[in-house]
Amino acid sequence: MKHFAIHATGHSENNRFEQQLLNGNAVPALSDLKGKEGVVFSEAVLEKFLEEDYRHGYSKLNAEKDRSIRTFSSGEKRKALLIYLLNQKPDFLILDNPFDCLDRESVKMLKRRFEEISEKVLIVQLLKRTEDLLPFVAEVFLSEEQKFIAVDDFLKLQKKNQQDQDLFTEIPPAPGEYVDIPEMLVEMKNVSVSYNEKPILKNINWSIKKGEFWELSGPNGSGKTTLLDMIYGDNPKAYGVDLFLFGNRKGSGESVWDIKKKIGYFSPAITELFKGTHTIEQMLISGLVDSVGLYQKPSDKQLFLAQKWLKTLGLLEKKNKIFRSVPLLQQRMILIARAMIKHPPLLILDEPSTSLDEKSALTLTNLINIFSEESETAILYVSHRREKGLNPQFVLELTPSAEGSTAKVIKN
Numbered sequence: 001m002k003h004f005a006i007h008a009t010g011h012s013e014n015n016r017f018e019q020q021l022l023n024g025n026a027v028p029a030l031s032d033l034k035g036k037e038g039v040v041f042s043e044a045v046l047e048k049f050l051e052e053d054y055r056h057g058y059s060k061l062n063a064e065k066d067r068s069i070r071t072f073s074s075g076e077k078r079k080a081l082l083i084y085l086l087n088q089k090p091d092f093l094i095l096d097n098p099f100d101c102l103d104r105e106s107v108k109m110l111k112r113r114f115e116e117i118s119e120k121v122l123i124v125q126l127l128k129r130t131e132d133l134l135p136f137v138a139e140v141f142l143s144e145e146q147k148f149i150a151v152d153d154f155l156k157l158q159k160k161n162q163q164d165q166d167l168f169t170e171i172p173p174a175p176g177e178y179v180d181i182p183e184m185l186v187e188m189k190n191v192s193v194s195y196n197e198k199p200i201l202k203n204i205n206w207s208i209k210k211g212e213f214w215e216l217s218g219p220n221g222s223g224k225t226t227l228l229d230m231i232y233g234d235n236p237k238a239y240g241v242d243l244f245l246f247g248n249r250k251g252s253g254e255s256v257w258d259i260k261k262k263i264g265y266f267s268p269a270i271t272e273l274f275k276g277t278h279t280i281e282q283m284l285i286s287g288l289v290d291s292v293g294l295y296q297k298p299s300d301k302q303l304f305l306a307q308k309w310l311k312t313l314g315l316l317e318k319k320n321k322i323f324r325s326v327p328l329l330q331q332r333m334i335l336i337a338r339a340m341i342k343h344p345p346l347l348i349l350d351e352p353s354t355s356l357d358e359k360s361a362l363t364l365t366n367l368i369n370i371f372s373e374e375s376e377t378a379i380l381y382v383s384h385r386r387e388k389g390l391n392p393q394f395v396l397e398l399t400p401s402a403e404g405s406t407a408k409v410i411k412n
């Protein structure tokens with residue numbers, strides 16, 4: 001059986017390409033599959049199950065019936081989906097970037113599993129990262145050129161592409177200065193968290209100071225999102241523990257809204273919040289006023305700053321384009337720049353390179369490194385993938401155990 005991969009880059013103008021493929025239209029090899037039973041492993045399919053769970057309080061993915069699938073960590077949700085799909089005994093399986101959000105061990109385990117099922121089931125892998133390429137794939141279809149090439153030629157091409165990367169050399173200035181920001185932005189002292197008596201985090205001691213660049217890492221379910229949520233969200237677990245944000249104990253004094261004013265935030269999930277018809281320029285400016293989209297006339301100063309960022313990102317000519325109409329990489333860079341534009345005391349980037357190909361991820365890494373060097377912002381970067389070239393000063397590594405995850409600080 002000949003399996004294949006389809007490579008779509010973040011630069012591709014045609015974001016609907018994957019959808020056409022899933023309908024069996026764009027690639028002849030896929031139209032051969034008509035009449036056969038196929039299943040799709042993708043974020044969109046997962047979302048449907050989550051919605052079902054939201055509406056009916058139950059989803060077919062949920063093995064642990066006493067707990068909503070929505071409370072599973074992102075890795076756990078994906079594993080549950082895969083088990084469900086394979087139980088359908090499909091003729092073919094479309095894997096839409098199956099390793100996004102999974103830790104190394106899970107990736108290894110899944111790769112072995114895919115190898116086994118490839119003996120009976122035809123696999124089509126929608127691929128962004130070369131390192132994710134499944135070993136039994138024979139040919140790669142290039143979505144931009146609309147042609148198949150051999151795997152070896154594909155790997156050579158990717159290597160060359162990564163060398164032709166544009167580098168950022170500077171970032172636009174801060175709009176103003178934050179006053180009364182203490183040296184210690186985040187401080188946790190012996191913080192432990194459990195859900196339904198299951199320990200998740202154990203005695204976490206962690207402090208983030210002004211201007212520091214941190215990476216938060218750990219396998220699926222180790223508690224990264226829980227920690228982030230305690231800082232940025234309104235996770236009730238943040239109250240009643242020794243967690244201090246910008247000098248105040250969380251839950252006393254400052255409101256969540258006041259805290260959010262001092263934090264820039266990006267996670268791929270927020271892209272979904274921007275369903276309106278805002279232009280790229282408006283999207284950037286909305287980062288200065290902490291709104292989802294822009295609903296007031298921008299000042300000259302705001303327009304000037306947006307102009308500088310658009311120039312830095314090479315998007316000046318596209319400033320009046322509707323945000324949702326531009327390619328994935330550009331949407332990603334705009335939302336990350338939106339989080340950076342106010343030079344917040346703390347910038348949180350939650351899995352910012354998800355769904356990007358290698359070259360796009362390098363571009364993003366370069367922007368984050370430069371921002372860290374040239375601004376006074378502290379950065380907290382969360383990811384499973386060790387991005388090539390990313391320069392955090394410290395890594396907080398979570399290691400799961402039966403009593404909850406413990407944390408270790410690694411200095412780079």
Ligand SMILES: Nc1ncnc2c1ncn2[C@@H]1O[C@H](COP(=O)(O)OP(=O)(O)OP(=O)(O)O)[C@@H](O)[C@H]1O
Pocket residue numbers: 067071072073074075076101195196200218219220221222223224225226227
């Ligand atoms: N509301 C909740 N109720 C019960 N358990 C929960 C709840 N929220 C999270 N958990 C559990 O807490 C653990 C930590 O989850 P968390 O999402 O913080 O992990 P993570 O490191 O971000 O994982 P991933 O990398 O897969 O996103 C997981 O086992 C998860 O199932």
